[in-house]
Amino acid sequence: xxxxxxxxxxxxxxxxxxxxxxxxxxxxxxxxxxxxxxxxxxxxxxxxxxxxxxxxxxxxxxxxxxxxxxxxxxxxxxxxxxxxxxxxxxxxxxxxxxxxxxxxxxxxxxxxxxxxxxxxxxxxxxxxxxxxxxxxxxxxxxxxxxxxxxxxxxxxxxxxxxxxxxxxxxxxxxxxxxxxxxxxxxxxxxxxxxxxxxxxxxxxxxxxxxxxxxxxxxxxxxxxxxxxxxxxxxxxxxxxxxxxxxxxxxxxxxxxxxxxxxxxxxxxxxxxxxxxxxxxxxxxxxxxxxxxxxxxxxxxxxxxxxxxxxxxxxxxxxxxxxxxxxxxxxxxxxxxxxxxxxxxxxxxxxxxxxxxxxxxxxxxxxxxxxxxxxxxxxxxxxxxxxxxxxxxxxxxxxxx
Numbered sequence: 001x002x003x004x005x006x007x008x009x010x011x012x013x014x015x016x017x018x019x020x021x022x023x024x025x026x027x028x029x030x031x032x033x034x035x036x037x038x039x040x041x042x043x044x045x046x047x048x049x050x051x052x053x054x055x056x057x058x059x060x061x062x063x064x065x066x067x068x069x070x071x072x073x074x075x076x077x078x079x080x081x082x083x084x085x086x087x088x089x090x091x092x093x094x095x096x097x098x099x100x101x102x103x104x105x106x107x108x109x110x111x112x113x114x115x116x117x118x119x120x121x122x123x124x125x126x127x128x129x130x131x132x133x134x135x136x137x138x139x140x141x142x143x144x145x146x147x148x149x150x151x152x153x154x155x156x157x158x159x160x161x162x163x164x165x166x167x168x169x170x171x172x173x174x175x176x177x178x179x180x181x182x183x184x185x186x187x188x189x190x191x192x193x194x195x196x197x198x199x200x201x202x203x204x205x206x207x208x209x210x211x212x213x214x215x216x217x218x219x220x221x222x223x224x225x226x227x228x229x230x231x232x233x234x235x236x237x238x239x240x241x242x243x244x245x246x247x248x249x250x251x252x253x254x255x256x257x258x259x260x261x262x263x264x265x266x267x268x269x270x271x272x273x274x275x276x277x278x279x280x281x282x283x284x285x286x287x288x289x290x291x292x293x294x295x296x297x298x299x300x301x302x303x304x305x306x307x308x309x310x311x312x313x314x315x316x317x318x319x320x321x322x323x324x325x326x327x328x329x330x331x332x333x334x335x336x337x338x339x340x341x342x343x344x345x346x347x348x349x350x351x352x353x354x355x356x357x358x359x360x361x362x363x364x365x366x367x368x369x370x371x372x373x374x375x376x377x378x379x380x381x382x383x384x385x386x387x388x389x390x391x392x393x394x395x396x397x398x399x400x
Contacts, residue, residue, distance in 0.1 A: 009105075009359065010043035012080045013064065014071050014095050015087035016052040019109050020045070023086055023136075024062035026348035033334045034353040037360035043080060046071045048087065075099040082359070085109060088180045089188045093118035096371075100125045100133075105359055107134040111197040112374040114188030116382045120400070123371045134355050135374035137201040139283060141350035143342070144304040144323040146330035146366045148206045148287075148294050151306065157289030158309075163268035164286045165203050167195035168279035178226035178248045190252030192219065193381060195272035195283075201369065201377045203270075203285055206294070209262040211380045214394045217258035217387035222275060224250050258384040270384075302341040330365050 011027055013020060027040045045064035047055020048071075059067035068074050075083050075098050083099035085092055085108040092113045099106045106126070112135055113119040126133045139145055151157065169191075172182075180186040187193065204210065228246045255273040262268060276282075283298035295305035295318070304321045324341060326333035331350045335342050354364035369377075383394040 008039045008041050009081040009356070010041045010079050011082045011084055012044045012046065012074050012077070013042075014046045014074065014083060014085045015091070015109075016045065016047050016055065016058045017086065019086035019136075020052075020058065021062065022138075022345060022348050023084055023352075024064070025345050026352040027084075028063050029345075029349045030352040030356065033349060036353055036356035037362060038356045040082070040352065040356065041065070044068055044074050044077070046074050051088075071095055072098060075104060076102050080104055082107065082355075088186045089114040089193065090186045093122055096122050096133075097125050100129045100131055103129065103131060105132045105134075106371075107136065107355055108371070108374075109136050110201070110374065110377075111188065111193045111381065112371060112378055114186070114193075116378055116399070119371075119375050119378045123375045126371045132359055133371040134351075134358070135369045135371065136348070136351060137198060137205075137369050137374070137377075138347040138351050139198055139202050139298065140205050140366060140368070141331065141347040141354070142296075142298070142301050143329045143331050144296055144301060144321075145202060145206065147304055147321070147323055148296060149208075149366055150330070151292075151294065152206055152208060152287070152289075156292050156306075156308070157287060157294065158291030160207055160209065160262070160264060160266045160287060160289045162286075162288040163203050163207065163262065163266055165199035165268070166271040166273075166282065166284055167191075167199050168271070168273050168276035168282040168284075169195070170275055170277045170279050172223070172254060172274035174223055174226075176226065177229040178250065179229060182226060182250045182252055184251035187252055189381070189385065190221070190250075190254060190256075191272040191274045192253050192256035192385065195274070196256060196258075196270055196384070197377055197381060198283060199270055199272070199285060200380045201374070202283075203268065203287070204377065205367065205369075206285070207262065207266070207287060209264055209266065210376065210396075211260045211268070212263050212396050213261040214380070214383045214387040214396075215259040215261060215267075216391075216393060217256065217384045219253040219256045219385065219388040221250055221252070222254045226250055256384060256388065258387060260380070260384075301343070302339075 044066040045059040082105045257271045260268040286295045293307040323329045383399045387394045
């Protein structure tokens with residue numbers, strides 16, 4: 001595809017499911033709330049036979065003009081300008097490389113790939129091609145997180161010394177069957193790739209620093225076997241005859257914790273868990289600097305806590321900022337009045353807008369990760385797994 005400015009761009013969605021819904025909503029809403037330089041046309045949705053139960057129904061419901069069960073033909077279609085990948089992680093690399101070879105811009109869900117080697121191949125392919133790449137680290141697009149990034153850039157925290165980040169969920173109890181997220185061949189890793197990926201990216205983004213060393217890590221799988229789901233289902237159980245249930249091995253982690261060091265010497269802790277009872281989607285960080293500090297918790301996503309240590313000690317304290325005021329807070333001018341809060345889906349719409357801006361040659365509202373940027377997060381994830389497995393510190397310079 002020739003690099004050019006255009007009024008519209010045809011988008012193909014590769015995959016459906018939960019992320020397919022999130023992305024479909026974003027592509028359908030972005031030109032209604034924003035004025036992107038390019039308008040996305042929801043051209044084709046790919047549904048995977050045996051995985052996506054009703055590809056045609058999904059496409060019709062979400063507004064895709066066409067539906068296909070052959071992703072290779074979709075990414076080669078000369079009418080398509082942007083390929084958006086929301087498949088299980090093992091499919092990211094082959095779809096992305098085929099789309100890049102066909103000259104398409106590519107957006108991909110996180111983590112960028114199931115393995116570091118696949119991620120590296122995706123980066124190399126993108127560097128050789130005249131296309132733009134994007135990775136859906138959508139939490140960067142929360143106004144509170146974007147504001148935290150801007151406050152750090154303005155020097156409000158001074159020298160950063162401590163970073164604490166955690167992404168805690170509690171959905172993966174023993175009643176959940178052996179879906180693809182518990183299979184290393186399909187997912188690459190468990191809570192680590194799914195959740196730690198977000199908080200590694202988010203803290204890199206907010207601090208502007210890179211992680212240089214994993215000082216130590218621990219990984220654990222608490223539920224080692226799960227019931228097998230029926231074909232195309234996330235909940236039904238395959239019967240092994242006479243009511244006998246079939247079980248399979250869980251081959252990924254339930255939780256990974258690790259300690260790290262940033263490029264300026266700051267120390268950090270990261271924790272991802274899918275069985276942290278009482279936490280539905282607690283994606284959070286605290287960053288402490290010499291002049292101030294920040295706290296964010298996605299379960300209160302419209303708020304950012306800021307501590308200004310430059311004030312007289314008598315009046316120092318945490319300020320709870322409602323990040324819903326336009327034009328002071330990123331993206332909010334395109335949404336609702338003060339304290340008419342936004343939700344999870346809005347981060348995806350905000351990212352769709354920034355993707356369209358970058359394709360048109362404009363700057364995003366805040367930096368958006370490409371394949372190279374996401375590869376640096378994947379290197380951190382890989383280093384933490386090595387550290388947990390070999391029980392030793394791992395410098396990032398060892399991991400490529």
